[in-house]
Amino acid sequence: MTRFLRLIGRDLRLALRQGSDATIxxxxxxxxxxxxxxGVGPEPNILARIAxxxxxxxxxxxxxxxxxxxxxxxxxxxxxxxxxxxxxxMEAVVLAKTLAHWxxxxxxxxxxxxxxxxxxxMDAEGFGVLVLTLLVGTxxxxxxxxxxxxxxxxxxxxxxxxSLLILPLYIPVLIFGxxxxxxxxxxxxxxxxLLLLGGLLxxxxxxxxWASAAALRQAVE
Amino acid sequence: xxxxxxxxxxxxxxxxxxxxxxxxxxxxxxxxxGEALFLLGPNGSGKSSLxxxxxxxxxxxxxxxxxxxxPVSDDxxxxxxxxxxxxxxxxVKPVLSAVENLTFWATLGGAADPRDSALRALDRLGxxxxxxVPGRYLSAGQKRRLNLARIIAAPAALWLLDEPTVAxxxxxxALFEEIIAEHRAGGGMVAVSTHVDIAMPGARNLHLDDFxxxxxxxxxxxxxxxxxx
Numbered sequence: 001m002t003r004f005l006r007l008i009g010r011d012l013r014l015a016l017r018q019g020s021d022a023t024i025x026x027x028x029x030x031x032x033x034x035x036x037x038x039g040v041g042p043e044p045n046i047l048a049r050i051a052x053x054x055x056x057x058x059x060x061x062x063x064x065x066x067x068x069x070x071x072x073x074x075x076x077x078x079x080x081x082x083x084x085x086x087x088x089x090m091e092a093v094v095l096a097k098t099l100a101h102w103x104x105x106x107x108x109x110x111x112x113x114x115x116x117x118x119x120x121x122m123d124a125e126g127f128g129v130l131v132l133t134l135l136v137g138t139x140x141x142x143x144x145x146x147x148x149x150x151x152x153x154x155x156x157x158x159x160x161x162x163s164l165l166i167l168p169l170y171i172p173v174l175i176f177g178x179x180x181x182x183x184x185x186x187x188x189x190x191x192x193x194l195l196l197l198g199g200l201l202x203x204x205x206x207x208x209x210w211a212s213a214a215a216l217r218q219a220v221e
Numbered sequence: 222x223x224x225x226x227x228x229x230x231x232x233x234x235x236x237x238x239x240x241x242x243x244x245x246x247x248x249x250x251x252x253x254x255g256e257a258l259f260l261l262g263p264n265g266s267g268k269s270s271l272x273x274x275x276x277x278x279x280x281x282x283x284x285x286x287x288x289x290x291x292p293v294s295d296d297x298x299x300x301x302x303x304x305x306x307x308x309x310x311x312x313v314k315p316v317l318s319a320v321e322n323l324t325f326w327a328t329l330g331g332a333a334d335p336r337d338s339a340l341r342a343l344d345r346l347g348x349x350x351x352x353x354v355p356g357r358y359l360s361a362g363q364k365r366r367l368n369l370a371r372i373i374a375a376p377a378a379l380w381l382l383d384e385p386t387v388a389x390x391x392x393x394x395a396l397f398e399e400i401i402a403e404h405r406a407g408g409g410m411v412a413v414s415t416h417v418d419i420a421m422p423g424a425r426n427l428h429l430d431d432f433x434x435x436x437x438x439x440x441x442x443x444x445x446x447x448x449x450x
Contacts, residue, residue, distance in 0.1 A: 006328045010317075017316040078310025085276055086329040087302045221279055 003088050004096050011100030014073075021066045026108040029062035033116045044121040051120035052181035053174075055130065056137075058116075059109050060170050063138060066105045067145040067166070068152075068159040070097060071216065075153050081220050090213035098146045098209070106138035122185070129184040129194075133177040136197045143201075143208035144169050150215035173200060228289045229253050230275075230379055230410055235284035237270050244270045245432035248284070252379070252410040257401065257421045260414035262429030268414035269309075271429065272381045275412060276306040302331070305372035306381045311364040312371075315357035319343065319367050322356055323374055330375025342370035347396055361388040373400060380404065382413045394419065 015022055036054050040046055074080040074097075083093050113134055114127050122130070148166035152158035180193030231251040237244040244267035252258050260268040273279040275286065277293065277300055286293040293300045313322055323339035332338040343349050346366045351359060359367065365388045372380055380401075386394050398420045401411055405421075413419060 003329055006325060010325050013321075014314060014316060076310075077314070078308055078312040079314070081278065081308055081310070082306070082312050082326065083329070085278065085301050085304065085306050087298060087331065088329060089298070
């Protein structure tokens with residue numbers, strides 16, 4: 001367990017010292033959302049109507065942006081090889097790295113989301129649910145993304161391949177994430193959507209590290 | 222030394238396939254406590270592949286590895302706990318200082334007091350002054366010393382070293398020879414591939430070109446999975 005935490009600690013430290021990955025993801029997220037009023041026009045009703053979907057799509061893309069680097073650095077400098085030879089199971093390595101990735105890129109998104117919702121004129125009733133869906137949803141994005149990142153490791157143009165592999169898998173998260181907010185805004189209960197998101201998280205938590213670990217073992221061979 | 226002092230690490234009838242090229246076949250080796258094995262052979266003869274097979278990074282398509290006559294594949298986790306592998310890459314993070322880099326690996330390797338053993342390992346390799354230098358400012362030789370410090374920062378019975386002396390100066394090689402000798406005196410085992418002369422008294426040589434398959438068009442049957450690993 002201490003090794004698991006140390007690995008998270010190392011990844012957080014690396015991310016904070018390099019700084020770029022975390023800020024790029026959240027900047028991209030903000031810019032992406034800010035583009036919509038320019039494209040769709042400043043009509044408040046339209047913006048309020050599409051706010052939930054826009055924020056969620058932007059969150060998907062932002063999380064995708066940094067995923068390519070999830071294992072890349074460790075793979076290139078030989079650390080991944082050594083991690084796979086450590087007594088820490090590969091699944092735990094994946095989980096630790098994904099968790100660190102989520103803390104660095106997912107959490108800032110969640111923090112920035114209410115501000116963007118305000119910008120898009122979303123009804124204040126939706127804010128709580130928005131944060132809640134992102135809180136449950138972004139870890140799923142990181143977990144599913146880790147599979148793609150592991151599979152495309154060492155491939156040329158891995159980032160593009162990663163998007164093609166992973167974006168379709170993000171669709172359920174998008175549907176239930178945006179759906180929960182829409183339900184709340186229309187006076188319905190977001191509960192079923194949130195429960196389904198929770199179910200996705202409960203499924204992804206054991207399955208994604210297992211699949212990624214298998215892909216990583218192939219990659220270091 | 223680790224609990225495994227007194228154990229024997231051996232491989233028998235190992236066959237390794239990379240892509241669709243047969244690297245070596247029918248290879249046997251045996252390393253007893255305190256022994257060292259030199260892997261010799263021209264480029265491409267499979268020295269690195271053999272070390273990766275020994276480490277468990279690569280699965281041989283035939284043959285078996287055993288530790289005290291127990292197949293390594295029965296308990297790969299235990300095997301990982303008793304080896305240190307040094308490959309071509311130094312795994313040094315540019316934004317972490319040398320001691321931070323090393324402390325992390327010492328923690329993963331199960332050292333009791335990681336930071337302390339990291340500092341002592343740097344000292345042992347003659348580079349105590351780089352402890353607080355970020356990885357990105359280290360020279361190739363210093364990175365290599367840092368990587369070698371990793372294997373003494375946490376204990377492991379078997380060292381698998383792939384060209385460990387690359388980028389090292391003469392003084393560092395001499396130091397490293399001493400470290401290997403100490404490791405062997407404590408019952409440790411070493412397998413080294415190298416092109417530079419490293420003094421390892423009493424080391425056995427394994428010529429990999431002896432096991433390079435002679436092609437006569439009947440290798441096809443070697444590819445069917447026999448799950449012998």
